[in-house]
Amino acid sequence: MSKLEKAALGEVATDAAPPDADAFLSVRDLRIHFDTDDGLVKSVDGVSFDVRRGKTLGIVGESGSGKSVTSLGVMGLHRSANAKVTGEVWLDGQELIAADPDDVRRLRGRKMAMIFQDPLSSMHPYYTVGAQIVEAYRVHHDVSKKVARTRAIEMLDRVGIPEPNQRVDSYPHEFSGGMRQRAMIAMALVNNPELLIADEPTTALDVTVQAQILDLIRDLQKEFGSAVIMITHDLGVVAEIADDLLVMYAGRPVERGPAESVFAEPRHPYTWGLLGSMPRLDREDTDRLIPIQGSPPSLINVPEGCPFNPRCPYADIPKDNVTRTVRPELTEVGSRHWAACHMTQEQRERIWTEEIAPKL
Amino acid sequence: MSDEKEVSLPAQSDGATLTKGTGAGEPLLKVTGLQKHFPIRKGLLQRQTGAVRAVDGLDFEVRKGETLGVVGESGCGKSTMGRLITRLLEPTGGKVEFEGQDITHLGVGGMRPLRRDVQMIFQDPYSSLNPRHTIGTIVSAPFKLQGVEPEGGVKKEVQRLLSVVGLNPEHYNRYPHEFSGGQRQRIGIARALALNPKLVVADEPVSALDVSIQAQVVNLLDDLQSELGLTYVIIAHDLSVVRHVSDRIAVMYLGKIVELADRDSLYKAPMHPYTKALMSAVPIPDPKRKAAKSERILLRGDVPSPISPPSGCRFHTRCWKATEICKTTEPPLLELKPGQQVACHHPENFEDQAPQDTVLLSVAKEAATLVADEVLAESAATSAAVAAEVGESADPGARGTARPAPTDPQPTDEPTEPEDDRQESTDK
Numbered sequence: 080m081s082k083l084e085k086a087a088l089g090e091v092a093t094d095a096a097p098p099d100a101d102a103f104l105s106v107r108d109l110r111i112h113f114d115t116d117d118g119l120v121k122s123v124d125g126v127s128f129d130v131r132r133g134k135t136l137g138i139v140g141e142s143g144s145g146k147s148v149t150s151l152g153v154m155g156l157h158r159s160a161n162a163k164v165t166g167e168v169w170l171d172g173q174e175l176i177a178a179d180p181d182d183v184r185r186l187r188g189r190k191m192a193m194i195f196q197d198p199l200s201s202m203h204p205y206y207t208v209g210a211q212i213v214e215a216y217r218v219h220h221d222v223s224k225k226v227a228r229t230r231a232i233e234m235l236d237r238v239g240i241p242e243p244n245q246r247v248d249s250y251p252h253e254f255s256g257g258m259r260q261r262a263m264i265a266m267a268l269v270n271n272p273e274l275l276i277a278d279e280p281t282t283a284l285d286v287t288v289q290a291q292i293l294d295l296i297r298d299l300q301k302e303f304g305s306a307v308i309m310i311t312h313d314l315g316v317v318a319e320i321a322d323d324l325l326v327m328y329a330g331r332p333v334e335r336g337p338a339e340s341v342f343a344e345p346r347h348p349y350t351w352g353l354l355g356s357m358p359r360l361d362r363e364d365t366d367r368l369i370p371i372q373g374s375p376p377s378l379i380n381v382p383e384g385c386p387f388n389p390r391c392p393y394a395d396i397p398k399d400n401v402t403r404t405v406r407p408e409l410t411e412v413g414s415r416h417w418a419a420c421h422m423t424q425e426q427r428e429r430i431w432t433e434e435i436a437p438k439l
Numbered sequence: 440m441s442d443e444k445e446v447s448l449p450a451q452s453d454g455a456t457l458t459k460g461t462g463a464g465e466p467l468l469k470v471t472g473l474q475k476h477f478p479i480r481k482g483l484l485q486r487q488t489g490a491v492r493a494v495d496g497l498d499f500e501v502r503k504g505e506t507l508g509v510v511g512e513s514g515c516g517k518s519t520m521g522r523l524i525t526r527l528l529e530p531t532g533g534k535v536e537f538e539g540q541d542i543t544h545l546g547v548g549g550m551r552p553l554r555r556d557v558q559m560i561f562q563d564p565y566s567s568l569n570p571r572h573t574i575g576t577i578v579s580a581p582f583k584l585q586g587v588e589p590e591g592g593v594k595k596e597v598q599r600l601l602s603v604v605g606l607n608p609e610h611y612n613r614y615p616h617e618f619s620g621g622q623r624q625r626i627g628i629a630r631a632l633a634l635n636p637k638l639v640v641a642d643e644p645v646s647a648l649d650v651s652i653q654a655q656v657v658n659l660l661d662d663l664q665s666e667l668g669l670t671y672v673i674i675a676h677d678l679s680v681v682r683h684v685s686d687r688i689a690v691m692y693l694g695k696i697v698e699l700a701d702r703d704s705l706y707k708a709p710m711h712p713y714t715k716a717l718m719s720a721v722p723i724p725d726p727k728r729k730a731a732k733s734e735r736i737l738l739r740g741d742v743p744s745p746i747s748p749p750s751g752c753r754f755h756t757r758c759w760k761a762t763e764i765c766k767t768t769e770p771p772l773l774e775l776k777p778g779q780q781v782a783c784h785h786p787e788n789f790e791d792q793a794p795q796d797t798v799l800l801s802v803a804k805e806a807a808t809l810v811a812d813e814v815l816a817e818s819a820a821t822s823a824a825v826a827a828e829v830g831e832s833a834d835p836g837a838r839g840t841a842r843p844a845p846t847d848p849q850p851t852d853e854p855t856e857p858e859d860d861r862q863e864s865t866d867k
């Protein structure tokens with residue numbers, strides 16, 4: 080029995096979903112806890128998902144729900160003394176959590192790469208954009224600087240930087256926000272990574288530039304067949320780009336499934352809340368938005384039972400106060416579609432069709 | 440510097456009756472030819488070598504009880520406009536009138552009464568509150584500044600304000616860091632409301648907030664408006680939020696208003712190509728639509744620099760309908776339909792204003808490659824130049840007198856393969 084199968088059968092406490100045999104990336108029961116002066120921060124607490132080549136997984140959730148920590152965990156970037164990482168991360172058949180950190184480092188930038196909301200966090204201000212792309216390329220390819228420079232120019236051109244022959248010698252601050260984001264994408268993609276993780280890559284950008292960047296990611300993915308994880312708090316962005324969706328709340332997965340089903344038949348009150356909170360250009364304007372009451376919990380004192388219970392209007396529907404005492408597990412609510420809520424399937428279907436959907 | 444000292448309008452409108460959709464109120468604020476040029480200085484002598492034309496000639500009114508939304512890409516001058524009308528910045532040119540009084544160049548003393556009537560809410564709930572002051576001190580600051588003693592005392596009034604914005608009045612003595620982002624934005628709102636203002640200018644009031652909290656604050660602003668009869672100018676880059684909150688909307692591009700219209704007209708039939716492009720870029724939270732994004736317009740590059748903006752129509756470097764006249768002649772902002780002003784020679788959804796120009800600029804041809812065929816077909820109906828380009832046999836009426844194309848912006852729900860024509864149009 081492979082580790083993956085074992086994970087699926089035994090150790091996975093919170094996620095009944097079986098692993099996808101064709102997945103390029105398979106994450107099982109990932110937990111990342113930080114020991115801090117204030118207490119144990121359970122930033123990621125039992126997250127599982129799969130991404131196939133050529134497909135995009137969208138991860139959504141409010142700020143502080145553990146999206147970035149999840150992605151850094153996949154990249155093997157939480158190896159500090161105060162971080163406790165458990166679970167399994169399978170990349171193309173290789174498990175990374177237990178792997179030698181040096182092996183994981185060699186995969187970074189080549190097999191998997193990441194782009195961030197703030198390009199300046201991954202680009203050095205004192206080196207030209209070209210020099211940084213050249214460096215990223217030569218770490219993994221034994222080629223001359225000249226060859227690498229040609230490759231850098233080619234990548235800048237590919238991501239739509241005008242006059243790449245000249246711009247290759249510019250410094251990051253000489254680029255506009257959108258151009259820097261493109262340059263960072265060029266750098267992340269210079270080694271044709273098979274997994275690309277994009278952490279809120281368009282959050283700071285105008286919608287017009289966002290549309291350009293999403294288009295670019297989509298095109299590059301089509302060309303190279305990479306697996307993509309798109310992290311965002313914008314449901315519009317995931318609807319545009321994601322095949323599958325993972326909704327996170329307080330470090331935990333609350334709903335997961337094909338994007339179409341999660342949007343058409345969401346089965347978790349938090350997902351309903353997100354949908355009700357947003358004004359939508361594609362619908363008649365509603366009189367009032369339907370916000371989620373309160374605000375997200377501290378990850379040091381996650382509420383007992385269902386972490387969403389203090390904000391959930393339906394917390395009293397499940398019997399015996401179970402919502403406040405027992406942590407709900409992800410259960411299957413549709414084809415490849417799971418949600419973690421104590422309400423029965425019938426209760427959720429009824430609330431969605433009668434109370435929520437008509438108001439959206 | 441104005442001679443008109445008289446303030447003839449009643450002190451405070453009775454807001455209860457002034458809610459959304461009650462039609463046009465009288466103007467509370469009127470702006471004419473408003474400009475702000477930030478000088479660029481260079482060298483030892485700090486000689487002025489140029490100027491950032493952040494706001495470059497705005498004309499608009501804000502009517503009593505309404506919400507005017509302002510949208511546009513970053514760098515278009517929205518914040519500068521907000522700071523000009525609240526007189527946090529001194530205009531370079533033009534005129535600002537509040538309740539009929541010219542306030543363009545009022546000094547500190549002259550502005551004092553106005554500081555009560557006009558308030559501003561800022562985007563960043565973190566940096567706009569002094570971390571060393573308690574909430575009580577922050578919310579009561581306007582009373583001190585104005586030398587006002589509210590009825591029942593400052594503390595009682597602050598507590599009342601806190602409960603009005605949905606905060607616990609007992610939290611009077613807490614510090615900003617003890618509150619979440621949404622709560623801090625509420626504190627900013629409470630402070631803005633302290634002096635019972637008539638006009639509140641909110642610059643990106645919800646953009647820093649998570650969507651669930653955003654909705655709470657949007658609803659709060661809405662409630663306060665109907666309860667207190669407030670007039671709002673809400674600046675935001677999120678077009679869905681702007682549609683939700685606004686009665687009328689101004690679209691800004693490079694220091695100018697390019698379209699100003701009633702909310703419904705604007706969203707149903709935008710007339711400025713830039714408005715249309717902005718709207719098409721908004722991601723729609725419905726995965727079924729990604730397969731059929733037929734309204735798509737991808738704009739190339741960024742907003743040009745406001746230091747040397749493009750000649751003629753400032754949008755001509757990115758517009759797929761641009762012809763020679765667009766490069767040479769600036770289109771005036773005209774009311775082409777009742778309630779819809781637009782500055783464009785070849786507007787969408789309306790007859791061509793420069794039908795003699797039948798040849799697209801080469802930049803426009805390039806821009807058109809990033810525009811969905813359906814959109815081009817619509818544009819062809821209102822522009823002979825686009826029609827010639829897409830090779831559509833423009834119907835006889837198309838030149839000059841084209842009727843607005845019957846637009847049906849809703850794509851079908853047909854589950855088409857996502858491998859669409861997009862690839863072609865963006866590949867070089």
Ligand SMILES: Nc1ncnc2c1ncn2[C@@H]1O[C@H](COP(=O)(O)OP(=O)(O)O)[C@@H](O)[C@H]1O
Binds near residue numbers: 113115121146
């Ligand atoms: N190195 C760390 N030490 C302690 N807590 C951390 C660390 N990194 C992140 N966290 C906490 O983990 C939680 C989840 O953070 P994050 O993944 O960044 O959220 P998101 O990306 O969803 O906004 C937050 O409460 C954050 O403060």
Ligand SMILES: Nc1ncnc2c1ncn2[C@@H]1O[C@H](COP(=O)(O)OP(=O)(O)O)[C@@H](O)[C@H]1O
Binds near residue numbers: 512520
């Ligand atoms: N104090 C200033 N000095 C010089 N330039 C400024 C100043 N404030 C804003 N600008 C410039 O004016 C233009 C418009 O800015 P802003 O009003 O902030 O736009 P928006 O709010 O639409 O993003 C930008 O190019 C900006 O860099």
Ligand code: SF4
Binds near residue numbers: 391
């Ligand atoms: S488990 Fe209870 S609190 Fe949690 S989402 Fe379901 S109903 Fe709401």
Ligand code: SF4
Binds near residue numbers: 711765
């Ligand atoms: S058609 Fe001409 S005037 Fe109208 S927006 Fe385009 S460039 Fe400007």
Ligand SMILES: [Mg+2]
Binds near residue numbers: 278
């Ligand atoms: Mg994050």
Ligand SMILES: [Mg+2]
Binds near residue numbers: 517518519
């Ligand atoms: Mg601004």
